[in-house]
Amino acid sequence: MKTWLRISTLCAVLLIVGCNTANNQQEPEEEVNGEEKQEDSDAKQTSADDDAEQEGKSEGVENNEDFLAVEDEFTKEFLVDTDVEPGFHQMRGKLDGFEMVIPENGIISDLLHATENNDAETVIYTFNNDREKKLYDVQVMYQSHYPEGLEQSYLNVFKRANNFEGEYEYTEVNDLEVYYGSYEDEDEYGPYLKYFGYLFANDRNQAISYTYIAMCQGEEECTFSFEEETEMAEKLMYSIRLLDQ
Numbered sequence: 001m002k003t004w005l006r007i008s009t010l011c012a013v014l015l016i017v018g019c020n021t022a023n024n025q026q027e028p029e030e031e032v033n034g035e036e037k038q039e040d041s042d043a044k045q046t047s048a049d050d051d052a053e054q055e056g057k058s059e060g061v062e063n064n065e066d067f068l069a070v071e072d073e074f075t076k077e078f079l080v081d082t083d084v085e086p087g088f089h090q091m092r093g094k095l096d097g098f099e100m101v102i103p104e105n106g107i108i109s110d111l112l113h114a115t116e117n118n119d120a121e122t123v124i125y126t127f128n129n130d131r132e133k134k135l136y137d138v139q140v141m142y143q144s145h146y147p148e149g150l151e152q153s154y155l156n157v158f159k160r161a162n163n164f165e166g167e168y169e170y171t172e173v174n175d176l177e178v179y180y181g182s183y184e185d186e187d188e189y190g191p192y193l194k195y196f197g198y199l200f201a202n203d204r205n206q207a208i209s210y211t212y213i214a215m216c217q218g219e220e221e222c223t224f225s226f227e228e229e230t231e232m233a234e235k236l237m238y239s240i241r242l243l244d245q
Helices: 003-017 038-059 151-161 226-238
Strands: 079-085 088-092 098-103 107-116 120-129 134-143 169-173 176-187 190-201 207-216
Touching: 079 098, 098 134, 098 226, 151 190, 151 207, 176 226, 190 226, 207 226
Parallel strands: none
Antiparallel strands: 079 088, 088 098, 107 120, 120 134, 134 207, 169 176, 176 190, 190 207
């Protein structure tokens, strides 16, 4: 797995579970007359209490139910419908160029969102399944306009970016021409699935790329059904709609 993915996923997961891991605790000062200063002892006690509180919170988190999209201030800015179907919301990009569904525990980090000249937008959101020890990373890159006739060039670059040596499959959905592919692999954390697609509007030069990665959380063993993960990847991709500008 590429390092940037692990870093971006970790960053977003930290936002999801609300774990502030800043190392603020200072080293104890030298003893004065055989005794540590009282404030050091108090600091240790405070730190221990904080750790215990965080541990208690973590024990109650399952499938991220305590940290939902509707409760995250930045993610809420993207939500346009919270009653699409059980477990999913409808989200729209900041440039009003696309919509798609997002799992109810999906979190969009402001650190992983960008727009450029009101013509392009990148949205990355993550969600997890603590019960099965899995993480999910979804990235979409929207273009409001691309030069006509460059579809194949975009597809070739996208294929290389995803280290894909096979051939795209093709389908049409939501007035979009969809070129997609996937592959399974394994890294030091366990198996993972990468599913990706490039979607072009039929009647205008709008496009959006989509990348979905399902992976194990860490070194703990996780249950991995590539068929089920592919179904989720396709559900999210096929929900994408490009909007008139």
